[in-house]
Amino acid sequence: MDFAYTPAEEEFRKALRLWLVDALPQGWAETVFEPDDEDERAQFRLDWERKLHAGGWSGINWPKEYGGRGATLIERGIFAEEMARAGAPEGINIIGHNLAGTTILRHGTEAQKKRFLPAIISSDEVWCQGFSEPNAGSDLASVRTRAERHGDKFIVNGQKIWTSYAQYSQWCFALVRTDPDVPKHKGLSFLLIDMKSPGISIRPLRQISGESEFNETFFDDVEVPVENIVGDINDGWRIAMTTLAYERGPEDALGRQIRFKQELDRLLAILADQKRGDGFAIDDAETRQRLARSITEVEVMRLNSLRTFSKYLNGEERGPDASLLKLYWSHAAQRMYETALDALGPLAPLAGNDRQAAGGGRFQMSWLQSKAFTIYSGSSEIQRNIIGERMLGLPR
Amino acid sequence: MNFGFDEDQKSLAHTVAQQLADFPSLIAPELTTAANDEVWRALTDLGLFALLVPERNDGVGLTMVDLALAVEALGAGLAPPLVVSTLLATDAIMRHGSDPQQRALLPRVAIGELKIAIALLEADSGYDVRTCRTTLTDESLHGEKILVAGAADADLLLVVASGNNGPVVVLVEPGAAGVTVQAHDDLDPTSGHCAIRFDRVKLDGDAVLGQAAPARAVERLLDVGATLYAGQLMGIAARMLDAAVDYAKTRVQFGQPIGAFQAIKHRCADMAVAVEAGRSAAYYAFWAVSHDAPDRARAASMAKAYCGDVGRHVCNETIQVHGGMGFTWELGLHRFLRRSKVIEHAFGDAAWHNERIVAETLAEMTGADDRNQNAA
Numbered sequence: 144m145d146f147a148y149t150p151a152e153e154e155f156r157k158a159l160r161l162w163l164v165d166a167l168p169q170g171w172a173e174t175v176f177e178p179d180d181e182d183e184r185a186q187f188r189l190d191w192e193r194k195l196h197a198g199g200w201s202g203i204n205w206p207k208e209y210g211g212r213g214a215t216l217i218e219r220g221i222f223a224e225e226m227a228r229a230g231a232p233e234g235i236n237i238i239g240h241n242l243a244g245t246t247i248l249r250h251g252t253e254a255q256k257k258r259f260l261p262a263i264i265s266s267d268e269v270w271c272q273g274f275s276e277p278n279a280g281s282d283l284a285s286v287r288t289r290a291e292r293h294g295d296k297f298i299v300n301g302q303k304i305w306t307s308y309a310q311y312s313q314w315c316f317a318l319v320r321t322d323p324d325v326p327k328h329k330g331l332s333f334l335l336i337d338m339k340s341p342g343i344s345i346r347p348l349r350q351i352s353g354e355s356e357f358n359e360t361f362f363d364d365v366e367v368p369v370e371n372i373v374g375d376i377n378d379g380w381r382i383a384m385t386t387l388a389y390e391r392g393p394e395d396a397l398g399r400q401i402r403f404k405q406e407l408d409r410l411l412a413i414l415a416d417q418k419r420g421d422g423f424a425i426d427d428a429e430t431r432q433r434l435a436r437s438i439t440e441v442e443v444m445r446l447n448s449l450r451t452f453s454k455y456l457n458g459e460e461r462g463p464d465a466s467l468l469k470l471y472w473s474h475a476a477q478r479m480y481e482t483a484l485d486a487l488g489p490l491a492p493l494a495g496n497d498r499q500a501a502g503g504g505r506f507q508m509s510w511l512q513s514k515a516f517t518i519y520s521g522s523s524e525i526q527r528n529i530i531g532e533r534m535l536g537l538p539r
Numbered sequence: 540m541n542f543g544f545d546e547d548q549k550s551l552a553h554t555v556a557q558q559l560a561d562f563p564s565l566i567a568p569e570l571t572t573a574a575n576d577e578v579w580r581a582l583t584d585l586g587l588f589a590l591l592v593p594e595r596n597d598g599v600g601l602t603m604v605d606l607a608l609a610v611e612a613l614g615a616g617l618a619p620p621l622v623v624s625t626l627l628a629t630d631a632i633m634r635h636g637s638d639p640q641q642r643a644l645l646p647r648v649a650i651g652e653l654k655i656a657i658a659l660l661e662a663d664s665g666y667d668v669r670t671c672r673t674t675l676t677d678e679s680l681h682g683e684k685i686l687v688a689g690a691a692d693a694d695l696l697l698v699v700a701s702g703n704n705g706p707v708v709v710l711v712e713p714g715a716a717g718v719t720v721q722a723h724d725d726l727d728p729t730s731g732h733c734a735i736r737f738d739r740v741k742l743d744g745d746a747v748l749g750q751a752a753p754a755r756a757v758e759r760l761l762d763v764g765a766t767l768y769a770g771q772l773m774g775i776a777a778r779m780l781d782a783a784v785d786y787a788k789t790r791v792q793f794g795q796p797i798g799a800f801q802a803i804k805h806r807c808a809d810m811a812v813a814v815e816a817g818r819s820a821a822y823y824a825f826w827a828v829s830h831d832a833p834d835r836a837r838a839a840s841m842a843k844a845y846c847g848d849v850g851r852h853v854c855n856e857t858i859q860v861h862g863g864m865g866f867t868w869e870l871g872l873h874r875f876l877r878r879s880k881v882i883e884h885a886f887g888d889a890a891w892h893n894e895r896i897v898a899e900t901l902a903e904m905t906g907a908d909d910r911n912q913n914a915a
Contacts, residue, residue, distance in 0.1 A: 144544050144604050146826045152540060217540050413906060425901070428894075435893030438900055439820065439841040446542075446819035453542035471812050524801070530811055531804035535784045538799040 146449075147255040148221070155214070156221050162198050163229045172230040181354060185311045188235035192266035195234070202240060202264035205248060209260035216452040220397060222358040227401030233469060235311060237398070239263040239270035243316050246333075250374050250382050259314075259335070271302040273336070273360060274383065281525045283318070284327045284380060288362060290319040290334060292369065292376075297321075297334060299342075299365040305519065307344045309358040312338050317362075318383050321376050331379035333386075335371040340383030342366075352511040390520045391465035393448035394454075396472050403476050407441055410434075410483050414503050417490070424486060433482040440475035447471060463533040468527040473516035473523065482509040542822070543606055551590075552608030558585055559616030566617050568871040570728045575619045575692065582622060582654050583651025591629045596645035597622040597781040603630065603763065607770055607825040614771025615778040617878055620730045621654045621689035623767050628655035628697050630763050630828075631708060635749030635756035640710070644695070644762040654691035656713075657764065658684035658735055659886070668699055668706040668757055673737060675700040675707055675747070679719075680740040686885065690733035692882035697748070698737070699757055708760055711748045716740065759828075762835050764886040765843035766824040773814065773821050775879045782809045782872070786861050800880035803860055810853050817849035837899040844892035847883040854879045 148156070168175050178184045195201045204219045205211025214222070234240070244263045247255050254532045262268040279286040288301025299319060309315065315336045322330030336343075342365040347355035374382045389395070411434065417424035418526040424430065447468055455461065483506040484491040494507035531537040558581045559565055561576040582588070607624065613622055629648050632640060633872020647653045662685050664670045673682025680700060690696065694713040696718075701726060713720060717740040723732040749756035784807050787798030797803045824842035828836045854876045858865035865872055887895070 144542055144548070144607070144825065144826065145540060146542065147830070148540050167909065220540075229818060283795045392547065411901065415901060415904075425897075431897045432890060432893045434894040435844065439845050440816075440894055442841060443816045443845065446823050447816060448816075449540075450542045450819055450822070453540075456541065457543045467812050467815055470808070471816055522874075524805070527805040527808035528801070530808035531798070535798075535807055535808060537784065537787055537804050538796050 148217075152217055152221060155218050155347060155402065156225060159200065159225045160228075162200065163231065166194055166198060167229060167231065177232060181356075185235055185308070188233055189266060189269070189311070191232045192234040192236050196265045201266070202244065202260070202292035205244065205260060205264065209248075209256055210264040212259075216393075216456055219394060220452055221451055223394075223401055224434055225395045227404055230405055233402070234266070235308060236263065236266045236269045238272050238308065238312075239266070239314075241392075241395055241398075242272060242386050243270040243314070243335075243389055246316065246382060246386045247335075247373060249385050250333075250364070250419070252370075253289045254370070255335070255373065268313040269308065269311050271306045271309045271315045271338070271358075271360075272310035272386075273306055273315045273319075274386075275305045275431070276302060277304055281522055283346045283383070284331065286318050286320060286331065288317065288319045289323070290321050290332060290367065292321070295369050297332075297367040297369060297372070299334070299336065299362045299367055299473060301362050303362070304357075306345075306358045306360045307356050309338070309360050310347065314338060315360070316386070318379055319377070326505075328380045330377055331383070332376050333379040333382040334367050334372040335373065336362075336365065337368050337371075340365045340367070350512075351514060352508060385461075387521065388461045388465045391469060391526075393451040393465075396444060396451075396468045397448040399472060399476070400441060400448065403441050403444065403472075403479060406477060406483075406505070407437060409502055410486065410506065417501065419488065424488060427486070427488075430482075430486045434486065437475070437479040437482050441479065444468075444472045444475060463529050466521070466529040466536070469520060470523055470526040470530065476516055480506065480513045484510055497527060517522070541818055548605055548608055551605070552584060555582070555587065555609045556612040556616060559584060559612065559618055559686045565729075566871060566874055568868050568874070570874075572619065572729050572731060575621075575731075579618055579622070579651065579654065582618075587622070588625060588651045589649035592625060592645045592649040593631065593633060593641075596633075596641055596649065598645065598649045598850070602829040603766070603825050604829045607822055610767055610770035610825075611774035611777065611821075614774025614882075616774075617729065617874060619689060621656060621692060622766065623771060624657045624688060625653065625655045627657060627760070627764050627767055628695070631697060631748060631756060631760050633834035634759055635708075637745060637750060639745060640748070642898045644710075655693045655695045656687050656690045657695060657760070658690070658696050658698040658711075659764070660684060660685045660686050661761075666887045668761070671699060671701045671706060673698065673700040673740070675702045675709055678742050678746070680709060680711060680737045680742055682737055684735045684737075686723065686725070686881075687720075687735050688881075688885070689731040691722060691731055691737055696735070697760070698735075699760070702753060705754045706757040708748040708756045709742060710748065711737070711740060711742065711746065715742075723913045725881070729874070730878065730881055732881070747750075758836065760884060762824075762839035763828050765839040765892065766821070766828050768819045768882050768886050769817075769824060769839075769842035772846040772879060772882055773817050775875050775882075776810075776814050776817060776846070776850050776853040779853045779872070779875055780807070780814050783807055783810060783853075783857040783860040786864075790862075797860075806856050806860060810856055813849045815851055817846045819912065820845045827864065829835070834899075834903075837896055837903075840887070840892035840895045840899070843887055844889040847889045847892075850879040850883055 146255045202211040203214040207213045290297040317334050321332040342363040346359045348357040378489045414425040494504040564574045589598045590601045594600045698709050717738040720733045725732045783813040787803050790797050820842045824838045828839035
């Protein structure tokens, strides 16, 4: 076991660090921030994805033949660390990179790989995820959106929900029912759907944070060419499990860890400067205990991810261990934001643009957003079932 | 970079676990230390005590990382605490001992001739060594230590004391004039906890570890101790998780194994998450102390604070999953509960380490700011 990096890995880090110096906007994270407006922010994140691509830093661990650079998972980890160090913006095509691309890479045909992967890497095509439905949440296998085959097309009818970034996406991958007469897991297929297809409509859903990143997406006689199925017809559940393993996997967890680390560092800096009585907010003993817990948990998130990377590198298969990562980071991050608000004491309610809000109200917004962590990509209860049954072997 | 352990490291842990399993009384319900001498001999035959000793002192020259999984196994098997304290002392002597100290002690450690206990805590000093009231003045040691695990069987004591210029670690023979060892009555009688009085004990000039910078020897002793104890806690926690899962699979109520109920299944899942998270913290600390990494202190504190909480959580939950059986003497879960609790409070408890984590983090942030300003 060695937590140190090889010379080649350090070289990779140096090249990336050099590139980042010029790539980030002047004054980034000090005087220059992401736009407040959601649409402007989406454009900003798209521009950032394209800049990464232009510099050769997009889709780095995918094979070269599809536009990647064949980087190792460890280099992928270094990439995430350096993005964190620089406080780099988020991309908008996370679902394309982490879910659509990885699933196509694993289960797609050669033609699908050639068609879709380069456009994900270049972010010419942004993706959204069509899994959940109003009546198929934790019980994902009971999705009702129908896809009926007519010649060389599927005709899709139904409704998906919680489709993040649907309004900015060119493509959607969806889990649809292709056979209603077999047990529910066995009648599903995995389709790639062009969001420009006639019959698709999107309605934004407002979240408790006030934002509308989520949508309801409606499919009304939407035509999908049969070549856009991933895997065989009625084999969609198996494909979707791959997608979920990636959605909950170490790449995702490490990317998030970096954001949490940045926010925790900002919180510490703010508390160290925040006057309270004769001293500073950071002096409070109870606050310090809870901050220490969050410092540790955010570091453990990183180590959990790196340990999982190493397992895959050493030849182990992706499996229920992804649920373990997700269950951990989601609750740890929620605790961190609760700690953040408690640590701010009387200032905790001040949010948004209030002139006395700490850190521009970021912690209040993040606290609201964090309520989704233990619900999306499989609620904690579902993750616990998976861990209990598939890792520990407890009876169903 | 690779966070996986190699086959040698895994096989060492496996062998240690097997050796300990040969002595059922280690984990039996009755609180006995009858097997301790035999366990010591078995682990000596295995070569455990030579592993950390450098080759120049007749050892194997392995690192703490190489022993990480073996330390988990020692925890899981409720090995006599002298085993781990001797490994800890080996590290201290090897890193900070003078040449003569190393030549005199390490070859004997390697062949299992020296059982070494660590005397750190005092009844009225908390965990902070800067407030340590045991003093070393003019080569005379005076004061009282508590909770020295295995002291009655030890051949050598490593004692933390306040020297003229700060904390020091001193080597003391338990048979020296003025040393009185008295057994405690405590939660885990199998840890062999003793109080030790040092009544103006005369030491020779070479008794201090790391003469040049003695405080560094103390710091490292604390960090490595915290790490080794965190590792043991993870061994206990992993074993308790296994016990809970096994019981949940076989115990039938309401016509089905209780592990089918989400109330039980989810508790087990949360324990599994806690065990893996604790291991992440512990393994990183093993790496950090092996490499003397810049964040060694914080890594060790994170591991100890976190694994302490995990050990407590998993022991409590495992007893709960076992229901009425869990509370019985005969099932023996109390052995792990007791050991876990005393380890949790040794080498700094969670509150103490948490404070250290925050202090280290803030200091690092300030340091980073200063470096940036200097660079600008």
